[in-house]
Amino acid sequence: MAAIAKAPARPARAGRGVRTRDGWWAGLFLAPQVAFLLVFLVVPLGYAVYLSLVQWDGFGPKTFVGLGNFTAQLTDADFLRAVWNTAKLALITVPVGLVLAVLIAAGLAGIKGSGFYRVLYFMPVVTSSVAVALIWQVILADDDNGVLNSTLRRLGLDGPDWLGDPGWVIVAIAIVTIWSSLGLNVVIFLAGLQTIPPQIVEAARIDGASSARIFRSITLPMLSPTIFFSTVVAVISSFQAFDQIYVLVNPAHNEGARTIVYQVYKLGFKDFQFGMSSAAALILLVLTLLVTLVQFAAQKRFVHYDS
Amino acid sequence: MRSRPAARQLALHASLALGGLLMLFPFAWMLLTSFKGVHQMLNDPTAWLPSPWRPQNYPDALAKMPFGLAYWNSLYIAALNVALTLLTSAMAAYAFARIRFRGSGALFVLFLATQMVPTQVTIVPLYLVLAKFGWVDSHLALIFPTVANPFAVFLLRQFIRAVPIELEEAARTDGAGRWTIFWRIVLPNIRPGLGALGIIVFLASWNSYFFPLVFLNSPELATVPLLLSQFAGGHSAVDYGLILSASAISVIPTLIAFLIGQKKIINAMAASGLGGR
Numbered sequence: 412m413a414a415i416a417k418a419p420a421r422p423a424r425a426g427r428g429v430r431t432r433d434g435w436w437a438g439l440f441l442a443p444q445v446a447f448l449l450v451f452l453v454v455p456l457g458y459a460v461y462l463s464l465v466q467w468d469g470f471g472p473k474t475f476v477g478l479g480n481f482t483a484q485l486t487d488a489d490f491l492r493a494v495w496n497t498a499k500l501a502l503i504t505v506p507v508g509l510v511l512a513v514l515i516a517a518g519l520a521g522i523k524g525s526g527f528y529r530v531l532y533f534m535p536v537v538t539s540s541v542a543v544a545l546i547w548q549v550i551l552a553d554d555d556n557g558v559l560n561s562t563l564r565r566l567g568l569d570g571p572d573w574l575g576d577p578g579w580v581i582v583a584i585a586i587v588t589i590w591s592s593l594g595l596n597v598v599i600f601l602a603g604l605q606t607i608p609p610q611i612v613e614a615a616r617i618d619g620a621s622s623a624r625i626f627r628s629i630t631l632p633m634l635s636p637t638i639f640f641s642t643v644v645a646v647i648s649s650f651q652a653f654d655q656i657y658v659l660v661n662p663a664h665n666e667g668a669r670t671i672v673y674q675v676y677k678l679g680f681k682d683f684q685f686g687m688s689s690a691a692a693l694i695l696l697v698l699t700l701l702v703t704l705v706q707f708a709a710q711k712r713f714v715h716y717d718s
Numbered sequence: 719m720r721s722r723p724a725a726r727q728l729a730l731h732a733s734l735a736l737g738g739l740l741m742l743f744p745f746a747w748m749l750l751t752s753f754k755g756v757h758q759m760l761n762d763p764t765a766w767l768p769s770p771w772r773p774q775n776y777p778d779a780l781a782k783m784p785f786g787l788a789y790w791n792s793l794y795i796a797a798l799n800v801a802l803t804l805l806t807s808a809m810a811a812y813a814f815a816r817i818r819f820r821g822s823g824a825l826f827v828l829f830l831a832t833q834m835v836p837t838q839v840t841i842v843p844l845y846l847v848l849a850k851f852g853w854v855d856s857h858l859a860l861i862f863p864t865v866a867n868p869f870a871v872f873l874l875r876q877f878i879r880a881v882p883i884e885l886e887e888a889a890r891t892d893g894a895g896r897w898t899i900f901w902r903i904v905l906p907n908i909r910p911g912l913g914a915l916g917i918i919v920f921l922a923s924w925n926s927y928f929f930p931l932v933f934l935n936s937p938e939l940a941t942v943p944l945l946l947s948q949f950a951g952g953h954s955a956v957d958y959g960l961i962l963s964a965s966a967i968s969v970i971p972t973l974i975a976f977l978i979g980q981k982k983i984i985n986a987m988a989a990s991g992l993g994g995r
Contacts, residue, residue, distance in 0.1 A: 433817045436896045440813035441825075443806035447866035451844060452832055458843035515737060522730045530980050531738040534745065537976045537983065539925040541943040542965045545950055546744045549751060549958045556763045556958055558747060565764065590741070598988040651836045654927040654943075658950050672838045679842040680932060692839040699836060 462689035469683050480690035490691060493674045494698075496581060496667065501649040503585040504592075509641060511589065512596035517630060519597070520604045529601070533594035540591070544658035547587045548574065574660050577667025584656055584668065588649070596641055603637035604630065635714045643706055650699050671695045745969075752776070752963035759958055775963035779949075782960070785967055787938060788945040795860050795941065796923035802865045803919050804912055811874035812900050816886070829868045841932060848933065859933035860941070864923070870915055873989075877911030878904055914986030917979070924972070942968050 463480055465473040484490045515532065519525040535543060550559050553572040560570035573583035607630065615625050631638075653672045660668040663677075671691065679688030751759075752775055753768040762769075779785075813819070814826050844863060845854065853859045881904060889899050905912070930944040949964045976983055 433896070434819045437813045437817040437819035437822070440809040440817065440896075440900070444810040444829075444866055444871060447806065447862070448829070448832060448868075450847070451863040451866055452835065452840060455840035455843035455847055456835060458846065459840055462843060515734065518730050518734050522727055522734070526981075528734050528738055529984060530977070531741050533980070533984055533987075534973060534976065535741065536987065537921060537925075537972055538969055539927070539943045539946070539972070541925075541927050541947045541950075542969045543744075545946065545961055545965045546748045548950065549962060550744060550747060552958075556759050558764055561764045590744070593741070595987060598984050602988045647836070651838060653838065657931075658927075658947050661950070672836075675838050675841065676932075679845075685842050685846075688842050692842065696835060696839045700834065703834070 459689045459692060462685050463693050465686050467685045469685055473686075476686065480686045481694065484687060484690050484694060489669070490671075490674055490694075492666065493669050493671045497650060497670045497672075499581045500585060500588070500652060500670065501646055503581065504588045504649050505642060505645045507585070508589040508592060509596060509638065509645060512593055512600055512641075513631075513634070513638065515593070515597050516600035516604055517626065519601055525601070529594075529598060532597050535591040536594045538591070540654035541658050543587065543591050544655045547583075547590075548659055551583055575665065577665055580660055580665050580667040584652075584659065587655055587659060588652065591655070592645075592648075596645070599641055600634065600637060603634050607633045632715045636716055639706070639710045639714045643703055646702055646706070647699055650695065650702075671698075745973075748962045748965055748969070751958055752966045754959045756957050756959065772959060775959045776967065779960055779964040779967060783945050783948065783964065784938070784940075785942070785945065785964075788940050788942045789971075791857065791939065792924055792941040792943075795857055796920050798861045799864060799923045800916050800919045802861070803867050803870055804916055806865060807867050807870035807915075808874050808878075808905060808908070808912065809900070810871045811878050812904055814871065815875045815878040816904075817896075829871060832866075833868045837928065841928075845932060854933055855935045855939065856933075857939060860923070860926070860929050863929070867919070870919070873915055874908060874911055877908040881907045913982065914989060917983050917986045921983075 464475060464477060466476050466480070467473040519528055549556070551557055551573040553560055553570070553575055555561060557570075557573075559573070563570040571579040573579055611629055611633075612625055615629055620628070651672055652670060653676065656662060656668050656670060656673065657676075662668040662670075662673045669677075672695065675688050675692045675695065678684045678691055682688075750766060750768060753771045753773060755768075755770070755772040755775075758765065758769060810829075814822060848854050848859050848863070851858075853862075885903050885907065886899050889903050894902070925943060926941075927943040927947065930941045931947070934940060934944060946964060946968045949961045
């Protein structure tokens with residue numbers, strides 16, 4: 412957890428003395444969190460597994476169908492398109508968003524008075540996703556009122572129907588997602604950059620290293636644990652993206668904006684196919700775990716933990 | 719950054735300012751457009767300034783939807799959610815940091831592992847569980863299900879481990895019990911951690927949309943994001959002035975609060991690395 416940069420260091424004496432064997436007290440202190448976890452996470456997760464194996468509309472009898480829901484989803488054109496849309500979104504937002512964030516953080520680390528910019532870049536992070544979606548809806552609209560396309564038209568260019576064209580909508584969603592999450596990654600990287608000892612950079616500079624060389628050979632390797640952690644988080648959150656898309660586009664009207672989470676929501680709360688919805692949700696969980704595992708396997712080649 | 723410091727600083731400032739303007743543009747456009755009338759939107763969509771200025775959009779938006787009530791709903795839901803999350807996760811963090819018990823390490827790992835399960839994966843069964851409780855279309859569905867927060871436990875455990883053990887030993891010799899130590903010694907000493915976590919949890923609750931969308935039906939129960947989302951589509955397509963004045967009504971108080979506490983908020987989010995998820 413490299414990004415827990417601000418957490419205080421462990422003092423030498425922790426873990427002794429008052430830390431006595433005291434099972435009864437431990438149970439008492441843990442009880443509320445464990446209870447909440449059981450009721451609102453563990454039980455629903457188990458229930459999801461059960462539901463994924465039955466056919467049920469919420470009212471009638473439940474029919475056991477084995478893995479039928481999974482095979483139905485995995486061969487369903489709508490679901491496969493949702494997987495592809497989800498993957499496309501991650502493939503655009505994660506690399507573009509993180510590269511931009513690293514560059515901006517490196518820029519901020521190189522100037523005095525970065526506090527002002529930090530605030531500017533961070534403002535979208537604290538803004539509700541619904542408001543963000545509404546603002547961008549007005550900017551990206553393809554009618555005469557959309558400021559982006561109207562401006563492009565004045566310049567003699569013809570902007571696409573960002574929110575209506577299934578081929579372009581993922582790009583539009585990616586732009587909005589990157590805009591709204593950029594600031595968070597910037598401050599995380601900035602915090603990471605501030606842990607790099609200035610003596611190392613100074614020594615390299617005295618040895619005649621160029622700024623580009625220092626960035627490549629010192630900054631990037633030393634920042635790599637933070638970059639890795641942010642990549643994992645960014646992939647997971649782009650797999651879970653829902654709020655902005657749902658308000659910005661209304662996926663019901665644009666198949667290009669239907670992600671896996673939208674399928675889960677639609678199957679469950681619009682079609683009342685609880686079994687199908689749970690199966691789609693569990694496929695999402697497995698995909699998330701798989702991609703995270705692959706990232707952890709790949710990090711060994713790219714991430715430097717020794718300082 | 720030694721070489722040609724002045725030129726380099728200038729170039730960096732220029733590019734960062736350009737990026738900053740791009741970040742700012744949507745907010746500026748929201749504010750300007752929120753004062754435009756339908757007539758101007760139709761005739762001159764790319765004009766920067768409203769002409770004439772139409773402040774009436776704001777009372778219109780307020781009259782259309784019960785924003786005051788939604789603000790109160792969002793505020794008290796977030797406050798209760800924060801209080802419950804801070805108290806219970808600090809308790810659990812204390813147990814993991816300072817009480818020796820069998821299976822402590824394994825339980826902690828299990829705790830953190832549950833963080834991997836996305837909310838959406840359990841949304842349908844969670845709905846069914848809450849329906850059993852009679853909590854659907856009730857604020858209880860927004861206050862309680864997110865209280866279990868392994869990330870919060872992890873963060874506070876780090877802070878508790880940094881509290882000097884001597885403080886606890888001294889209190890213990892004075893005859894203080896576990897709860898007194900936790901309440902009188904540990905909690906006051908991890909205030910910065912509680913503050914940071916409180917901000918993160920508050921923002922997550924305040925801005926949350928998925929849970930209100932799924933669990934609430936009654937209009938008078940709506941939170942700010944849920945109410946605001948009803949301005950998307952459905953209305954006369956061109957009344958962007960109204961839509962954006964509604965957005966401004968929901969965004970501006972948050973932004974003012976952010977600007978006041980920006981240093982604390984940014985540091986808290988940077989430290990968490992998870993941004994309220």
